[in-house]
Amino acid sequence: MTGLLDAQGLEISHLGHRTRLKWHRLRKRFADPLFSAEVMAEGFAAGASMELDLRVRADGGFVVLHDEELEGETTGHGPIAEKSIGDIGDIRMKEGDRPLILSEDLAAMLQSAHPAALLQFDMKDDYGAIGARGIEHLAAHFRDIAASVIVSAGSLDLIVAVKEKIPNLMRGIDPTNKLGDIGQASGWKAVETELRADLRGPTEPDTIYLHWQLILDAAKGGLDMIALCQDQGKRVDAWTFTLKDPEAGFSEEEWRNFQALMALKPDQITTDEAPATERAWSRRMAV
Structure with a gap:
């Protein structure tokens, strides 16, 4: 039986399996502005799972941006890591002339979030850039609302540092690129061995982030990466599946891929078109 929560x-x-749809870069729809505080507030009220990117500031705090330099997404200039909170107060997002979202803002907004809401902090800097001061900032602002936050990073040293300083904060790792390279070089058995090592590793992750195409390719090769992770008590997020035409719904190729992905029972699918994906699924399943 297929059921939907009001689209x-x-x-x-x-x-019998529940797959959350995570709003990528705080977008409920691709037409939404990048990193929208308004969409985030809507998600907090609805109990949504959402993701944003964080860049470290010179003072140890963070700002919600993807790029290393301010030029790409904002009216500012220069490396974000060289800017303190006072340096970016007048900087605006290029899209929509909106103020930047700071980590301090996130902490305040999360205080009133729906209990089911989950916000992923995708840390774009490594531990060398963030350091003990950045970890202390996370602890000071998010330790008491840890149930609503999961921290992910490419830097395993950073995730280990988060675990040691804020053990009640959920953690995620994304070994997609590494596993893809191993698969091409040595096959799926080698991928399985490496993934098992990651699951048992010092990060002790709650969630494993894997590209949806890698998941499907592995399944065709006889390796169910999702089941492997879930058997070890880990959740799996399949990223990022976004409909090319949200109004029309799934193309035939998209439908084949999405059906195959859902059959593997991921815990979460990252998308830039969450309501459209729900509607498209509902229409297809009703046929």
Whole structure:
């Protein structure tokens, strides 16, 4: 049986399994502005799972941006890591002339979030850039609301540092690129061995982030990466599956891929078109 929650872009329930739809870069729809505080507030009220990128500031705090330099997404200039909170107060997002979102803002907004809401901090800097001061900032602002936050990073040293300083904060790792390279060089058995090592590793991750195409390729090769992770008590986020035409719904190729992905029962799918994906699924399943 398939059930939907009012097409809010929150989740799809299928064959007794619940798959959350995570709003990528705080976008409920691709037409939404990048890193929108308004969309984030809507998600907090609805209990949505959402993701944003964080860059470290010179004072140890963070700002919600993807790029290393301010030029790409904002009216500012120069490396974000060289700017303190006072340096960026007048800087605006290029899209929509909106103020930047700071980590301090996130902490305040999360205080009133729906209990089911989950916000992923995708840390774009490594531990060498963030250091003990950045970890202390996270602890000071998010330790008491840890149930609403999960921290992910490419830097395993950073995730280990988060675990040691804020053990109640959920953690995620993304070994996609590494596993993809191993698969091309040595095959799926080698991928399985490496993934098992990651699951048992010092980061002690709660969630494993894997590109959806890698998941499907592995399944065709006889390796169910999602089941492997779930058997070890880990959740799996399949990223990033976004409909090319949200109004029309799934193309035939998209439908084949999405069906195959759902059959593997991921815990979460990252998308830039959450409500459209729910609607498209509902229409297809009703046929």
